[in-house]
Amino acid sequence: MTEAILLVGGKGTRLRPLTVNTPKPMVPAAGVPFLTHQLARARAAGVEHIVLATSYLAEVFEPYFGDGSALGLHLEYVTEEEPLGTGGAIRNVASRLRSGPQDPVLIFNGDILTGLDIKALVAVHETSGADVSLHLTRVADPRAYGLVPTDADGRVQAFLEKPQTPEEIVTDQINAGAYVFRRSVIDAIPAGRPVSVERETFPDLLASGAHLQGMVDSTYWLDLGTPQAFVRGSADLVLGRAPSPAVPGRCGDRLILPTATVAPDAKLTGGTVIGEGAVIGPGARIDATTVLPGARVDEGAVLSASLIGENAHVGARTILSDVVVGDGATVGADNELRAGARVWCDAVVAPSSIRFSSDE
CATH class of the missing domain: 2.160.10.10 (Hexapeptide repeat proteins)
Structure with missing residues (x-):
């Protein structure tokens, strides 16, 4: 069984005023909280156990989703007392995982709407023998994103900051916010302090010689961090452009x-x-x-x-x-x-x- 961590602790400041009373993953998209779409897609890919890493307005999640049985899932909730960053949030929920040291654990950012083939990402992770596998997507204008170049076999070569000049745009591949971690890598993240997977964990793993594998999947992908993007994502779910089994009605x-x-x-x-x-x-x-x-x-x-x-x-x-x-x-x-x-x-x-x- 593959299990997953969903990072849903962000304050959603760019989405205000939508997130004044509601955490970003609970803002409705296509008629249900956005998080419902992520949970339903994970369940459709065979995931059964998901730990939600919560922080901002953490008290909202469990009363709505409960133990997850209505979605065919077993959900658990872990709340950060202080913001820990992406890596710190992942490490903070490690005690709730059931996986062995070599088993794969899926990790999803809570504000990405995607058509990612989740099973394919897990398969790439297992066949490549990677320590961490990353979903990468290609974008027409990568200047707003960190770049992730890979070699001919898909092995990650570097994590580059947002390019400032045209010469720095060495690839159109970016980190799309979904990963598969070997469980032992999660346990090695420093506990009890803020850690960024993008700025600390991934670069440190590369420097130590770890195997980070990229899988390019350029199906639908949208960061819902702004109101404009959120409205567009909801519309795309209704129109059927973005796939989700949780849309409460026929697409149209x-x-x-x-x-x-x-x-x-x-x-x-x-x-x-x-x-x-x-x-x-x-x-x-x-x-x-x-x-x-x-x-x-x-x-x-x-x-x-x-x-x-x-x-x-x-x-x-x-x-x-x-x-x-x-x-x-x-x-x-x-x-x-x-x-x-x-x-x-x-x-x-x-x-x-x-x-x-x-x-x-």
Whole structure:
């Protein structure tokens, strides 16, 4: 049996205000907490035991997922008292693992939406005899990422910082945030202090002559660290572009949860999600947007690539494009917000004195 560690302790500061009241892995994507998709994909790959390494708002996870039996899993929870970094978090849960010293342990970052072939990564790890195997993906513009060059056999050669000049871009391969560790490598990580696998563990292993194997899998991959990426990932799940057995309905242009109310002439497109108890008014046009439970969008509002928080209210004829509206916030009628605007939780944006036509 392969078991796994899920790193879900991050504060999600780039996702605020979504993460003020909710840890990043619990923000809904395609109708369920994002973590549900990761757990379901791991279970589909044969994983049965998963330890969640929690920290920020740690008390939220176990009441929702319990022991994991509803997903066919056995879940355990370990909370960091102080932030320990990726490597420190992995080491902190080692006592809950059941694997022997030579057995493989899967590790996933809690904010990556991916179509990774998990079984293939484990197979590469076992056939190569690696100490650690890494999922690598290729990106068109690697300047925002650390680079991971490999040799002709896929063996990792180095971990390079974000390139500053074109000459430093020696590969388009980046660390995609999923690994297989030999259990003994986890036990060798220093305990009780912050450790970064990217900046300390992996470079130190390379320097000591350990075998780090890369597997390039360039299927769907998205870092959900920003609101724009999170909204896109949710839409891609609904549209079927990103695979998950946990989407609560058929893939298509929209996903309307059972207790939501949508006016007959409202138009929902682009992977839009309407959460439980949400209300969409007449003539609203909503594209590639997530409307969380209990929110209300009034008549004639036009929303695109946005996220509307729980119990938030978008007034009539308001236009939102690439906007996050926090939980409980109100954006009054006839407003127009664009280009990454964020409305904080429980804030009120007064109705505008300028009237917008929904056709503009």
